[in-house]
Amino acid sequence: MTKNILRRDVLVGVAASAVTLAASNKTAAAKTPRTHDIVIKSFTFEPQSVTVQVGDTIRWTNEDLAPHTATASEAGWDTGELAKGQSATILVTHGMQTSYFCAFHPHMKGTIEVV
């Protein structure tokens, strides 16, 4: 019986440690800047909307044959021309413009939500 109780306590202890570790990792992850990938495919930005934090990076990769850009609607930032297979990154900053489009194909639109 004692043996069983001890065994159970050890298991609970291990589980609790795992939860603590996971929570601690989560906190660390929230503080670490992330890279958010957006794929340009079939004349769309996928995902079309991305939620980011200041300090994160957004990386666009063009999988289309046609060259594209990701360009802020009010010209605040621009990836420049991306040929097939090319990528470009933009650092998320305070007050950055959050709606963007492809300068070559203006019907292609995307949005960034900064939280």
Added chain:
Amino acid sequence: MKKFLTGIAVAGMLFATQALANDPAELSDVEIAHVAYTADNLDIRYAHLALAKSKNPEIHKFAKTMIRDHEAVNEQALALLKKLGAEAKDNFLSQKLNRDGDAIIAKFSALSGAEFDRAYAENELAYHKAVNALVGEVFIPNIENPEVKALFEEGLKIFKAHEAHAEMMVKALK
């Protein structure tokens, strides 16, 4: 199996004067590749004319996109032909496209200002509509090589985007 009837219907829209012996649905893969390359180059020529004649910034943006995208498609098409050890083959449809294109360029060269802009935009819309119907309904179902077919499917996505863009431009210029 070649889609003979579909070929006649679409060709009828584009090339009403052609005899039935000249059926786009009967073209081989290397002949289809030649038509596509010719059609791309023709649109690049229209775009260069627009850059030379128009003062409208939106027309310039569109024309530059046509040059950029059609050159990208042509580059891929040439690379694929090289990989396959094949050579594009001239045919009645490529020749017809070139003749019609020469006539359109001669006509547009005499226009200027808003008149040119409208004519260019309307031609881009009509041209992409016609070519997209030909590619989607006749060429893609009849292409035998899977890699060539895949390239045409990719190209069709681009040309459909151009058609939508041209439609926006035509509306804006009215």
